Amino acid sequence: MPKSKVDVVKKSAPPVIRPAISQSSLVFVPGDVLEGFQERLETGIDWTVTESSCRFHKAEHKRNSTTKVTFAQALKEKISKSIISGFLNDDSGLTLQQNWELLLPITLWDKEKFATDEGKTCFHNENCITDDLIKLIEKAVKAGDREVLRNEMMTMTELDESLTHYKKLTTLNLCTNWLTELNAKFLPLTLKALELHNNCISDISGFADSLPIDLLYLGLSRNMLTTDNVDALRFLPHNLTVLDLADNDIYDLSPVLDAVSRLPNLSALQLSGNPCAMSSGYARSCLLKLTQLKWLDCREILDSDRPFEFTEVHPDDLRSTYxxxxxxxxxxxxxxxxxxxxxxxxxxxxxxxxxxxxxxxxxxxxxxxxxxxxxxxxxxxxxxxxxxxxxxxxxxxxxxxxxxxxxxxxxxxxxxxxxxxxxxxxxxxxxxxxxxxxxxxxxxxxxxxxxxxxxxxxxxxxxxxxxxxxxxxxxxxxxxxxxxxxxxxxxxxxxxxxxxxxxxxxxxxxxxxxxxxxxxxxxxxxxxxxxxxxxxxxxxxxxxxxxxxxxxxxxxxxxxxxxxxxxxxxxxxxxxxxxxxxxxxxxxxxxxxxxx
Incomplete structure (x- = not known):
């Protein structure tokens, strides 16, 4: 008689060959190596353009050559270079409608037709005060009130009490600055999204538990976070649904997963670009530990990615790969x-x-x-x-x-x-x-x-x-x-x-x-x-x-x-x-x- 499905014994998976990590020459560093060995190892490497700019950013931070600038000062400086400065100038002699019909179209046409790629990039950087600057200007023109602009626009740098004046602020972009810490008491309670990408933050324990309670999105990619200070992630607001930790220096995956598993509403997590995301057991560990997760590194998690049975990941699979x-x-x-x-x-x-x-x-x-x-x-x-x-x-x-x-x-x-x-x-x-x-x-x-x-x-x-x-x-x-x-x-x-x-x-x-x-x-x-x-x-x-x-x-x-x-x-x-x-x-x- 042929064997029934119940009688068929399922073959066990072949054993995984794992070289001894403790004896690997890539990990072991003798005590008598030359001073600055790690820096010499990275000298002469042909980095990508993005990586070169980020390394330059971190090198400048280590030199302590940056001048401290408050949020109010940075905002004033940015507005003075933006096309919005003419709309805010009460002494220009032009009304909001005249600026809208005459000066703004000429400026935009001139940049579009005659500016080089570098000029267009600079123009965009000078005018990225809000997600849709033209729409905000149009809103102020229709209302005939310059206060609309003063009350609703936002941008960057070291925070001070001036930020608390924006009572309806929902999105704050502080990317590509020199922030090393954040004073959360200056953040409006209405804030829903906070972007801190490409700064110099190495520790979030000072502000993780003081962020606005209704915060839904927190972006911390391209900072200096390491495994030593990820435990503070457990104190982030429980309403948080998206957490971006990409391109930091987090080596061990387990402490991160232990911390973020305490966030009940977290549905999207980004860890790509961290050393821990290179391990062979990365994806399986994330899906095993974070059962409510729907997106991992901007990839939707499908039903087929979560089998009925998950085997525990071997510790060495979180420290190595091929x-x-x-x-x-x-x-x-x-x-x-x-x-x-x-x-x-x-x-x-x-x-x-x-x-x-x-x-x-x-x-x-x-x-x-x-x-x-x-x-x-x-x-x-x-x-x-x-x-x-x-x-x-x-x-x-x-x-x-x-x-x-x-x-x-x-x-x-x-x-x-x-x-x-x-x-x-x-x-x-x-x-x-x-x-x-x-x-x-x-x-x-x-x-x-x-x-x-x-x-x-x-x-x-x-x-x-x-x-x-x-x-x-x-x-x-x-x-x-x-x-x-x-x-x-x-x-x-x-x-x-x-x-x-x-x-x-x-x-x-x-x-x-x-x-x-x-x-x-x-x-x-x-x-x-x-x-x-x-x-x-x-x-x-x-x-x-x-x-x-x-x-x-x-x-x-x-x-x-x-x-x-x-x-x-x-x-x-x-x-x-x-x-x-x-x-x-x-x-x-x-x-x-x-x-x-």
Whole structure:
């Protein structure tokens, strides 16, 4: 008899392999490292534009070079630069209606037609006093009363008692200032939304329990909050429905969830950009602990995200994850010429991840070099014709020579990125160079019109969540490399007897077929990876982020593609015709414990 459903024993899930975090070189820092080691580790990283501006903001705060400005002073200064200043000036000789019909249209038309992008941005910053400044001005014009403007507009900086004069204030935006603390007694009780993004707040314990009781939204992203001071979150108003803690420095997830679980009406939480949000157990822990949550990191939580049974998350899954880089395909790469006898050709992909590089990290702990590249002294044998020349080079100049070699490589990259004669620019790989950092490499594949690689190409265990978070705030370099490996010819017995040295051909010749830059962003807990597209027709080395689309499902055919009736040519999953130009598709992501 066939077994019933009741008799079928459900197979247990395979055990998860977790490397020992306490023994990881990414976590362990010896006591005798160089002073300022962490700062040196982050030097030379190609940060994204957003991350560069935020780091500059924090650096200025640490210098204590900012002047304290009260809310009243800041508001007065901002109004003086805004288009609203003319409507508030009783001595201008123009009525509200005349300002509305004459000066305002001329100003807006002039900015729209003649201002550069930078000018438009500055104009917007000067006039972001309220959500809809034009609508507020129109309201005052219809009422014929300048007091409407004085009573309803709002903006920023260090708070003082002047803020209490606004009795009907519901939204207050204090973003991108130098606030380190907040005096909540100056906040109107009518406040519903308070935005404090991109300030310098490191502790909320001084105002968390004094915020207006009817506050629904609190934005604290891009501040300096850490795990040490998140316990005060439990004292936030119980009516709070949206809490934004994104892009802070919160490392441990459990204290945050313990605190915010005491907010009965919380329906939306943002923690992306914190180290704790990079752990593999992040999403499952949030959904397990916060049963009333409807949105996590701006993603709606679906019924399928909450299975009937949740297993407890292993503690190590809240302190680590795996970083993975996948090359989906490389299409229409120019065919290389036939190599000389004894040569073996191949293609591979190289990926530079300085912040996740164990070798580079160890090297920077104890040495302060001019370069991360050294050159071995030449061997003392007759096989190297230039041994005497190399031996005469002082050791201090080895780094200079190495830097020139790398400068030459960069020139070849520029010349060969989009040219058709890329294989004529091949250079020998110097086997005597010691790189004190590693470049992660994929497996080598042979040329084909459509090249695919093993998935994932690179997979790295990451117990240092800060380094991983910062990696996704940087610009990563991806290279498609063509190599020709030569096997030295065997020496005959006659040549050995006559002591004739065999001429050694360079062991490896190589050229960068494509050098691609990818500006990463915080990974999404509901997606396995973020995908990028690059092709030669873009005219730049910067790859395009593919959004929510899945490049892995695309299929290419060398035969003519038949268009199916009722389907668009670009439907995801349908077969595509081969592009004429070199095209690369790849993705970056982290491993997460799936919710199902």
């Amino acid at each position: 970083f993975h880089f996948t090359v989906f395909r490389i299409v229409s790469c120019p065919q290389p010429p036939k190599p000389e006898k004894g040569g073996t050709t191949s293609f591979h992909v190289e990926l530079e991840l300085p912040l996740l590089d164990v070798v580079r990290r160890k090297f920077l702990m104890f040495r302060r070099p001019e370069s991360l590249v050294d050159i071995l002294p030449p061997p003392e044998d007759d096989d190297w014709g230039n041994a005497a020349t190399m031996a005469s080079i002082p050791a201090v100049n080895s780094r200079v020579i190495s830097s020139k070699l790398h400068a030459s490589d960069q020139i070849h990259e520029e010349e060969s990125s989009h040219g058709s004669d890329i294989y004529s620019n091949m250079v020998p790989k110097n086997s005597r160079e010691i790189h004190n950092y590693t470049t992660f490499e994929s497996t080598k594949v042979q040329w084909n019109k459509l090249m695919t690689f093993n998935e994932p190409v690179v997979k790295i265990f990451c117990p240092d969540l800060v380094a991983l978070r910062d990696t996704f705030r940087s610009t990563i370099t991806v290279r498609l490399v063509y190599t020709v490996l030569y096997t030295p010819a065997k020496t005959s017995k006659a040549e050995k007897q006559k002591s004739i040295p065999a001429l050694k051909t360079p062991a490896e010749m190589r050229v960068n077929v494509a050098t691609i830059r990818c500006s990463l962003r915080a990974p999404d807990w509901s997606q396995q990876s973020q995908h990028f597209h690059w092709d030669e027709t873009l005219g730049t080395n910067d790859a395009i982020h593919w959004g929510d689309g899945d490049l892995a499902v695309l299929q290419y055919s060398q035969a003519p593609v038949k268009v199916t009736k009722g389907k668009m040519d670009g439907d995801m999953g349908s077969r595509q015709s081969m592009p004429e130009f070199l095209t690369c598709h790849f993705g970056f992501g982290i491993d997460t414990l799936r919710t199902t």
